[in-house]
Amino acid sequence: MIMRALLSGDAYAKWFVGILLATAVLVPALSLLTPPTSPFHIPASTLSLYGKYLCYALLALSLDLVWGYCGILSLGHGAFFALGGYAMGMYLMRQIGTRGVYAHPVLPDFMVFLNWSELPWFWYGFDRAWFAFLMVLLVPGVLAFVFGWFAFRSRVTGVYLSIITQAMTYALMLAFFRNEMGFGGNNGLTDFKDILGFPVQAEGTRAALFSASALALLLGFLVAKGIVASRLGKVLVSIRDAESRTRFLGYRVENYKTFVFTVSAVMAGVAGALYVPQVGIINPSEFAPANSIEVVIWTAVGGRGTLVGAAVGAVLVNYAKTIFTTGTLAPYWLFVLGGLFIFVTIFLPRGIVGTLQDFFARRRAVSNAAVQANGPVPQPAE
Numbered sequence: 001m002i003m004r005a006l007l008s009g010d011a012y013a014k015w016f017v018g019i020l021l022a023t024a025v026l027v028p029a030l031s032l033l034t035p036p037t038s039p040f041h042i043p044a045s046t047l048s049l050y051g052k053y054l055c056y057a058l059l060a061l062s063l064d065l066v067w068g069y070c071g072i073l074s075l076g077h078g079a080f081f082a083l084g085g086y087a088m089g090m091y092l093m094r095q096i097g098t099r100g101v102y103a104h105p106v107l108p109d110f111m112v113f114l115n116w117s118e119l120p121w122f123w124y125g126f127d128r129a130w131f132a133f134l135m136v137l138l139v140p141g142v143l144a145f146v147f148g149w150f151a152f153r154s155r156v157t158g159v160y161l162s163i164i165t166q167a168m169t170y171a172l173m174l175a176f177f178r179n180e181m182g183f184g185g186n187n188g189l190t191d192f193k194d195i196l197g198f199p200v201q202a203e204g205t206r207a208a209l210f211s212a213s214a215l216a217l218l219l220g221f222l223v224a225k226g227i228v229a230s231r232l233g234k235v236l237v238s239i240r241d242a243e244s245r246t247r248f249l250g251y252r253v254e255n256y257k258t259f260v261f262t263v264s265a266v267m268a269g270v271a272g273a274l275y276v277p278q279v280g281i282i283n284p285s286e287f288a289p290a291n292s293i294e295v296v297i298w299t300a301v302g303g304r305g306t307l308v309g310a311a312v313g314a315v316l317v318n319y320a321k322t323i324f325t326t327g328t329l330a331p332y333w334l335f336v337l338g339g340l341f342i343f344v345t346i347f348l349p350r351g352i353v354g355t356l357q358d359f360f361a362r363r364r365a366v367s368n369a370a371v372q373a374n375g376p377v378p379q380p381a382e
Contacts (some may be wrong), residue, residue, distance in 0.1 A: 173287030
């Protein structure tokens with residue numbers, strides 16, 4: 001009933017939800033139930049690649065929630081994504097135990113290599129799945145809440161806010177590169193063995209992670225859709241379009257911004273947590289400001305302020321990246337990405353999905369106007 005109410009009147013959202021549900025079932029089934037010789041078989045490596053695309057789609061969706069509907073252009077969402085990934089990576093590292101290179105029952109290999117004598121306090125609890133999953137939500141959420149509390153109450157907006165979010169991401173990247181931080185330094189966290197007792201590299205585990213990524217994207221979409229379709233969403237749009245007027249009407253703008261920024265960060269953290277076991281590594285390069293800028297491009301290409309478009313843009317751009325970063329086309333990917341962003345900005349300012357929505361809306365308007373002008377078409381007499 002709740003899903004039906006959220007999707008009523010939105011054909012794009014219905015199609016998106018239907019495709020996600022079908023994808024969560026059919027793609028793993030084709031991977032597990034078809035023989036490798038079948039043309040419909042999906043290899044485990046391809047399944048993990050598609051799962052990575054879904055994680056990126058959830059990350060882009062989280063950015064669209066704050067940028068497309070509240071006007072907050074965050075260039076630091078890669079930080080929330082990476083923090084969720086590190087929380088998951090810490091759990092996966094604690095599951096290795098004596099199967100590591102140095103066979104230490106408690107310390108991860110990189111700590112043994114660096115002559116650490118005991119486990120740092122902030123690693124406690126990550127041997128339990130429920131604690132790690134809780135940290136996936138809390139760490140990005142708390143950082144976003146604290147950041148938003150100070151930034152939005154100081155009325156930092158526009159390009160200044162974007163620069164601050166980018167500076168936050170860069171500072172975290174520099175911090176995580178240091179071995180003294182206790183997160184693996186430049187090499188990060190890798191060599192994972194199990195997740196919830198199942199081998200990470202097993203085909204069944206990869207299929208389950210893919211389905212989990214699809215369902216997480218579905219849940220994130222429904223949460224975002226519920227926010228933007230409510231009275232809260234209308235206030236967010238008014239903040240985006242006329243913040244000073246909204247403030248003049250008596251709304252505590254900073255509270256709305258902080259709330260939606262925190263929710264968005266939690267969604268990005270979940271995306272990072274699902275990303276790590278599928279790619280097998282998390283390192284400080286995930287904090288790179290360029291990654292956050294790429295998320296902005298995905299959202300713009302798909303369609304800012306559409307939710308569906310952000311996810312579609314993430315999948316399309318990353319699929320193109322996979323093609324252009326292999327073989328002889330690899331040196332030209334950044335030129336293609338930059339040209340794509342310029343093309344979309346000039347010719348498709350509403351993005352792919354936004355442009356389609358406008359096109360069909362104009363067609364419906366013309367059709368309705370024609371019906372009103374000419375009257376209903378008479379039916380032949382029986």
